[in-house]
Amino acid sequence: MDYRFLGRTGLRVSRIGFGVYSLTGLYGSVPEEDAIELLRYAERLGINFFDTADVYANGYGEELLCRAFGERGMARIVVATKIGYDFYSRRTPPPRRYDETYLLWASEKSSERLCKKPIDLIQIHNPSLHVLRDMSFWKTVERLTEEGFAKHVGVALGPETDVLEHAIILLQHGRVESIQFVYNILEQEPGATIARMAASRGVGTIARVPHGGGVLDESITLAEARNLSDHRSLRRNGWYEWAFKVYSEVKNVLENAPGTPGQKALRFVIDSAPIDAVIVVAKNKDRLKEYIEALELPPLVNDIIRTLREIYTKYVEESPEKPAKSLSIMRTWASVFEQIGY
Template sequence: MNKRSFGRTGWQAGEIGFGAWAIGGSWGNVSEQDAEATLHAALDSGVNFLDTADVYGAGRSERLISRVLKQRGGSDVIVATKAGRGLTPHVAEGYTAEALTRFVEASLDRLQTDSLDLVQLHCPPTEIYYRPEVFEALNRMVQAGKLKHYGVSVEKVEEAIKALEYPIVSVQIIYNIFRQRPAELFFKLAQERQVAVIARVPLASGLLTGKLRADSQFAADDHRAFNRNGEAFDIGETFSGVPFDVGLQAVEELRAVVGDVSMAHFALRWILMHEAVSVVIPGARNPEQAVSNARAAELPVLSAEQMDTAKFIYDRLIRPYVHQRW
């Protein structure tokens, strides 16, 4: 597994990480046994960066990670979690020092550690980026040893840019063939400030695997069924905010330049073509998917024709739906 510097932390993260939302919940049923086997497969494949959140399966994802790492004897793995979405209602006023401390201590307990590697504010309301007291509370938790570093997970490019005003070490943002705007300005600013970039939703909720069809069915507890129109959370988290039929058309046009690799590998390699990206975090629901995702790091660089075609398809089909929205 090729590794990249994770901002100014001194960490070296494998280019392909593991997004642990799917093993927590909201992606259909994944048994405890399958979830553990999937984590083991990812780690055996060289993955050393796991991204989770306290709300993934109401703590299930964190507990699974803790259990697997304990089974492996404390592997040298970076575990990034998130906090904030557990607020009800999820409003800026709820981001108090007391609430954040409560979330962090609960994650410490579930992950069975004395200090969290990385805590990310979990797509907070935009107003949070204008409240320095929230980041001061995180600073105090670093000083107290409850966490080593903190960052943010954002919905919008504007939020990512505003977050750079604070001493964060990372920004997690949706970046894929269907969401290309972060590369226009934000990536340059992040590099200048030595802030790591975590690329999430890299396969556009499965669209960019090339395996979905117009008649694909999803379980009732899969967000691709219950959040198609943003009913539960930001619509951009499901299929990257792209209408399902439009995404399918774009994938079919991409096939002409993918070559002899899978669509998923092509999509992951496309993300890694930008040097500002520190780690990509595809999810997996079984060991085969985890192993396949990790192998994308072995692919050679994409050609100028492949990159130009991906840009052309984005500009013509996808841009009108997503570019200025996020």
């Protein structure tokens, strides 16, 4: 396992982090005893960075970590959770709340479930542009560390990928220490630009969805994708058809690169942008071990990365989830981004 510091936080994290949401029903069901064993196995393989959220199965994603490692074991690992969805309201879908009273209370509840205080990293979960422009929100962010709820505070952007404007606003504030976003071969922007912007400011970068919902590691077929009922079914209509079409070209480019499809997808994320940690989802030991072994492979050569970027550029305008606003910002500010090294 490789390790690096998450931005300027001082947190030493494994390059491969474990996405606990894969064990909470969002990617199909996993028996609790199997989930606990998989989490412990992940630590034995060298993973020390575990990413979850309070909203995952209404707190279960946090409770699961405490059950797997216990209070003493939780001190060994780096835990990142997310707050901002008020699942306590029992409304469907849960409303987003970012007011001071709620965020402080939600942080306390997360600490109780995780049997850990302060939490290593609390990420504000999918805040809107309106929230990010509100100065009272940033004062609340400061209170999370000042009052001992979190060692560090970051932001997880989403659920959509068209979030470059969000990143630009939050990076203007010096209070954010990490940023999490979608980044993979099929969804390269605005992730690549966000990563460069964040890294230049010493902000930690966490990439998620490295396998594009199962397309890039070939863990799902198009027929299966059309019948999904879990979290992956939230993709816009037609996205999987588009993704498999693009992947047919991507696969040819990667044919002679070493590793499995899933490993090659991870190498792209790690080799093509300044990413501190990439969050993987795995429901069994073999798949998790395969992902970790990607770190033992040689980096993708620049020519391959360049060609994969060209394929993305060629097809992105056809994507049902095209990040139109982000691409427009990038085109408008292209010369400025180039001058300052983005």
